[in-house]
Amino acid sequence: MKIGRKRKGKTEIPTASTADIAFLLIIFFMATTKFDVKEGIKIVLPQATEKQEGQVQSLTLTEKEMTRLQIMANGQIVVNKEASRVIENNDLDTLIQQKVKINPDMIFKVITDREAKYNEMVRVVDRLKAAKIEKISLSTN
Amino acid sequence: MAFNLKKRNAAEIPQSSMGDIAFLLLLFFMVSTVFVQEKKFWVERDRWPVAESIERIPRNHTSTIYVMRDETILIDDVPTRIESAEDVFVSTTLIRKKTDDPDLIVCFRTDRDTKYGVMSDVMRQLQDANTLVVAFETQQRKN
Numbered sequence: 001m002k003i004g005r006k007r008k009g010k011t012e013i014p015t016a017s018t019a020d021i022a023f024l025l026i027i028f029f030m031a032t033t034k035f036d037v038k039e040g041i042k043i044v045l046p047q048a049t050e051k052q053e054g055q056v057q058s059l060t061l062t063e064k065e066m067t068r069l070q071i072m073a074n075g076q077i078v079v080n081k082e083a084s085r086v087i088e089n090n091d092l093d094t095l096i097q098q099k100v101k102i103n104p105d106m107i108f109k110v111i112t113d114r115e116a117k118y119n120e121m122v123r124v125v126d127r128l129k130a131a132k133i134e135k136i137s138l139s140t141n
Numbered sequence: 142m143a144f145n146l147k148k149r150n151a152a153e154i155p156q157s158s159m160g161d162i163a164f165l166l167l168l169f170f171m172v173s174t175v176f177v178q179e180k181k182f183w184v185e186r187d188r189w190p191v192a193e194s195i196e197r198i199p200r201n202h203t204s205t206i207y208v209m210r211d212e213t214i215l216i217d218d219v220p221t222r223i224e225s226a227e228d229v230f231v232s233t234t235l236i237r238k239k240t241d242d243p244d245l246i247v248c249f250r251t252d253r254d255t256k257y258g259v260m261s262d263v264m265r266q267l268q269d270a271n272t273l274v275v276a277f278e279t280q281q282r283k284n
Contacts, residue, residue, distance in 0.1 A: 015160065022163030029170040038198040038248055040278040048268035071257075114258030118208075118251050121260075122190040122277055129194035140261040 041125055043136065066107040067099045069124055070141075073115035077124070089127060096131045107135040114140055184209065190253040192279035202244045203276075206231070208251040212259045223262040231263055235270035246274045 063080055070078040078084045079095065087095065099106050108128050112121045121138070128136050184207050207215035214221050214231060221230045239245050247267060251260065267275060 018160040019163050025167050039195045040276040042276045045273040112257040116257045118255045118257050118260050119190045119253035126192035
């Protein structure tokens with residue numbers, strides 16, 4: 001008797017949907033990847049000077065050349081020798097514009113109290129940067 | 142006379158290499174994705190100051206210093222404090238970094254309620270390390 005053997009078909013893994021799966025994975029990665037972009041206020045610090053006797057240079061600047069913005073511990077601001085007061089962003093913008101009108105090359109010296117909040121210093125520097133001021137000096141007391 | 146017309150084959154775009162291309166793209170994304178590891182000390186983005194005139198800072202030359210409200214400074218994943226003139230960990234670390242990358246930009250991720258005194262001390266050490274380009278990372282002000 002002849003035994004009827006079944007003919008075995010060629011086994012294959014179906015790969016037709018591989019591209020679809022891969023593209024779905026790509027879309028997932030593209031959608032979930034979060035780029036850590038760095039944004040902020042960029043400034044260049046002056047070079048450190050070593051105090052050597054006889055080499056210290058002192059420069060006296062008038063109010064027409066330099067505006068002092070002293071940030072107090074409580075967030076109030078002293079402009080030059082005026083009384084300290086709370087200055088909102090709009091008023092600060094107006095003040096900066098007035099000073100620039102007097103002297104377009106005005107230097108702004110931001111003196112921040114050690115106890116004042118960092119946020120206050122950034123706020124003032126931001127307003128100066130918004131007014132396209134290039135000459136900004138940062139110091140503390 | 143019968144013209145011998147050529148039988149045209151149906152035009153098809155070969156798609157057999159589509160899977161390989163897709164997997165290559167996938168590999169590229171997987172390799173180039175950098176996962177930012179959560180640090181023990183961290184300043185959440187909503188604790189940064191808010192500003193308007195911000196600019197983009199190229200990532201490839203940056204080093205980030207975290208300054209917490211309790212005046213802890215985190216540089217290179219090492220927490221430190223500046224309590225006296227002898228605490229020069231920040232400047233020594235930055236001197237090394239500046240040697241590796243002369244175009245180094247130091248980015249501050251500082252809690253907005255941090256006292257300015259500690260920032261002043263750090264910036265003094267930055268000057269000592271001759272790392273003069275700094276950026277205060279901020280959130281964009283929403284109008």
